[in-house]
Amino acid sequence: MSKFYYGIDIGGTTVKIGLFDEEGSMLEKWEIDTRKEDSGSHILPDIAESIDKKNKEKGIEMSSVAGIGMGVPGPVTEDGRVLKCVNLGWGILAVADEVRKLTGVDNVKVGNDANVAALGEQWKGGGRGFDSIVMVTLGTGVGGGIVINGKILTGSNGAGGEIGHLTVNPSETRKCGCGKKGCLEQYSSATGITRMSAELLEESDEPSSLRDYDVPITGLQLFKAYKENDKLACEIVEKFSSYLGLGLSHVATVVDPQAFVIGGGVSKNGQIVADVIKEQYEKNVGLFALKGKEFRLAELGNDAGMYGAVKMVID
Amino acid sequence: MSKFYYGIDIGGTTVKIGLFDEEGSMLEKWEIDTRKEDSGSHILPDIAESIDKKNKEKGIEMSSVAGIGMGVPGPVTEDGRVLKCVNLGWGILAVADEVRKLTGVDNVKVGNDANVAALGEQWKGGGRGFDSIVMVTLGTGVGGGIVINGKILTGSNGAGGEIGHLTVNPSETRKCGCGKKGCLEQYSSATGITRMSAELLEESDEPSSLRDYDVPITGLQLFKAYKENDKLACEIVEKFSSYLGLGLSHVATVVDPQAFVIGGGVSKNGQIVADVIKEQYEKNVGLFALKGKEFRLAELGNDAGMYGAVKMVID
Numbered sequence: 185m186s187k188f189y190y191g192i193d194i195g196g197t198t199v200k201i202g203l204f205d206e207e208g209s210m211l212e213k214w215e216i217d218t219r220k221e222d223s224g225s226h227i228l229p230d231i232a233e234s235i236d237k238k239n240k241e242k243g244i245e246m247s248s249v250a251g252i253g254m255g256v257p258g259p260v261t262e263d264g265r266v267l268k269c270v271n272l273g274w275g276i277l278a279v280a281d282e283v284r285k286l287t288g289v290d291n292v293k294v295g296n297d298a299n300v301a302a303l304g305e306q307w308k309g310g311g312r313g314f315d316s317i318v319m320v321t322l323g324t325g326v327g328g329g330i331v332i333n334g335k336i337l338t339g340s341n342g343a344g345g346e347i348g349h350l351t352v353n354p355s356e357t358r359k360c361g362c363g364k365k366g367c368l369e370q371y372s373s374a375t376g377i378t379r380m381s382a383e384l385l386e387e388s389d390e391p392s393s394l395r396d397y398d399v400p401i402t403g404l405q406l407f408k409a410y411k412e413n414d415k416l417a418c419e420i421v422e423k424f425s426s427y428l429g430l431g432l433s434h435v436a437t438v439v440d441p442q443a444f445v446i447g448g449g450v451s452k453n454g455q456i457v458a459d460v461i462k463e464q465y466e467k468n469v470g471l472f473a474l475k476g477k478e479f480r481l482a483e484l485g486n487d488a489g490m491y492g493a494v495k496m497v498i499d
Numbered sequence: 500m501s502k503f504y505y506g507i508d509i510g511g512t513t514v515k516i517g518l519f520d521e522e523g524s525m526l527e528k529w530e531i532d533t534r535k536e537d538s539g540s541h542i543l544p545d546i547a548e549s550i551d552k553k554n555k556e557k558g559i560e561m562s563s564v565a566g567i568g569m570g571v572p573g574p575v576t577e578d579g580r581v582l583k584c585v586n587l588g589w590g591i592l593a594v595a596d597e598v599r600k601l602t603g604v605d606n607v608k609v610g611n612d613a614n615v616a617a618l619g620e621q622w623k624g625g626g627r628g629f630d631s632i633v634m635v636t637l638g639t640g641v642g643g644g645i646v647i648n649g650k651i652l653t654g655s656n657g658a659g660g661e662i663g664h665l666t667v668n669p670s671e672t673r674k675c676g677c678g679k680k681g682c683l684e685q686y687s688s689a690t691g692i693t694r695m696s697a698e699l700l701e702e703s704d705e706p707s708s709l710r711d712y713d714v715p716i717t718g719l720q721l722f723k724a725y726k727e728n729d730k731l732a733c734e735i736v737e738k739f740s741s742y743l744g745l746g747l748s749h750v751a752t753v754v755d756p757q758a759f760v761i762g763g764g765v766s767k768n769g770q771i772v773a774d775v776i777k778e779q780y781e782k783n784v785g786l787f788a789l790k791g792k793e794f795r796l797a798e799l800g801n802d803a804g805m806y807g808a809v810k811m812v813i814d
Contacts, residue, residue: 339755340631343788364785434749440654470679473658
């Protein structure tokens with residue numbers, strides 16, 4: 185009898201659900217709304233119902249579902265408990281236990297969404313072929329996920345791989361959302377690009393193609409100007425990548441991965457993003473064992489979380 | 500029939516060997532010389548001979564030896580190969596395979612000495628009761644070892660936990676031994692204390708009890724003056740601990756351990772060392788999940804490596 189797996193990525197707006205076969209191939213994917221009302225108490229029942237419906241549609245018995253993996257947007261302990269998940273309205277919730285009860289499936293695992301996406305990229309995406317990778321997600325903030333020997337590094341409080349909050353500029357005066365000053369995500373995120381661009385365009389009299397755009401300046405506009413050798417764009421990319429290079433050197437000095445996989449909106453500007461980061465990274469490591477790491481782009485986009493969720497339960 | 504384990508810590512001068520029972524209690528320990536001549540080719544045969552001799556003395560059959568663990572002073576891959584070990588004269592050497600051949604014991608594991616010592620402290624020393632710790636060794640340099648869920652984080656090139664080479668001062672002009680500038684061990688080691696003390700005593704006219712000592716100033720002298728509220732000593736301890744606090748915040752942001760265990764010569768000045776580091780650490784983390792980590796002193800001293808070596812093979 186064939187076995188099936190469900191890989192689920194719970195976001196603040198939609199829940200992405202994927203049906204996978206026992207080889208780990210995605211057969212189908214769809215989305216349902218994330219109903220956050222009533223402290224998010226409908227979210228898991230809605231997912232169970234959606235799985236049940238899909239099973240019926242496909243003629244799959246629940247006993248053929250060999251595992252359900254999930255990523256959620258918050259810290260998760262190794263036994264699948266969420267301590268707080270503001271985006272979903274959850275307080276302390278034993279998510280894995282709850283899903284077991286709702287579906288009757290025993291093999292349920294839950295992870296932090298950034299970590300789970302990292303596992304997906306390591307398994308089937310930009311990190312394919314490596315056992316140990318660090319995924320760096322350059323979006324509104326800077327997210328991270330660490331996979332060592334094919335397993336997520338969760339951390340004792342679920343905060344493993346929170347690399348957006350590495351201090352890279354101890355002399356910063358502005359506060360990050362975490363309460364500290366000089367965090368990586370204050371510079372090397374879409375938000376950081378927008379802010380640094382606005383500041384530099386204001387401070388400088390230098391002509392720049394960036395002045396042709398309405399604010400806020402996006403990563404797309406910045407990297408376009410950078411490729412055209414625009415002087416101000418080069419300065420901003422230098423800042424963006426030098427903080428990243430420093431931050432990722434910290435990560436490598438701690439976990440010594442084989443490769444970094446760069447994802448998120450900013451990475452959509454292509455291999456040049458990985459290349460500028462690698463260049464700065466290499467300047468910040470001295471030990472031979474840490475030199476020459478691979479820098480790859482993420483490949484799975486929004487599907488990474490579903491793939492990683494399945495990988496957690498398919499092993 | 501009782502089972503026995505050997506835990507071995509190979510250093511540049513002596514090899515420490517411990518005989519353990521199946522509960523992980525050390526029955527006996529002794530040392531043999533590290534014979535580095537002939538590219539270190541006598542080291543492993545000498546160890547095998549010493550084990551054989553001890554077995555005969557104790558009436559232990561080699562078939563009762565259930566495992567041999569080893570720490571070596573250099574990077575080691577997960578399958579027990581050393582890529583280069585300058586201190587022992589070794590080039591590439593399949594240490595685990597070699598020891599299997601020499602002894603007939605199958606269960607052989609080899610790790611980097613700093614990592615193995617960290618595992619020993621987590622198992623039976625200052626990190627007892629925690630699954631995930633970071634060991635920080637403040638000696639001539641700054642060494643590190645990371646244990647996650649009771650397992651050593653080796654790193655893809657054996658450079659996991661090389662925390663002495665975290666960049667903590669990007670504006671440093673002096674080079675570290677690794678070739679980079681501004682590494683943690685340039686400040687927060689015995690060598691760093693000596694250098695920073697000499698510089699500050701030279702620059703400043705402030706009276707200080709540190710002026711009563713011949714150079715080089717040691718950690719012992721520094722912390723004695725610090726406890727007496729000597730102003731210059733306070734300045735040096737502030738520098739020493741603030742770089743460590745920053746560096747360990749990087750480590751926590753990456754692996755989120757439960758506790759830090761502080762060892763090495765400098766830690767012999769007592770709990771005050773752990774306390775000043777913790778104070779600075781807390782200033783450098785913003786995320787709630789990273790606050791309030793435990794800072795403990797190492798307890799096993801030079802025996803940590805033998806304990807950790809056995810822990811690798813006793814599981």
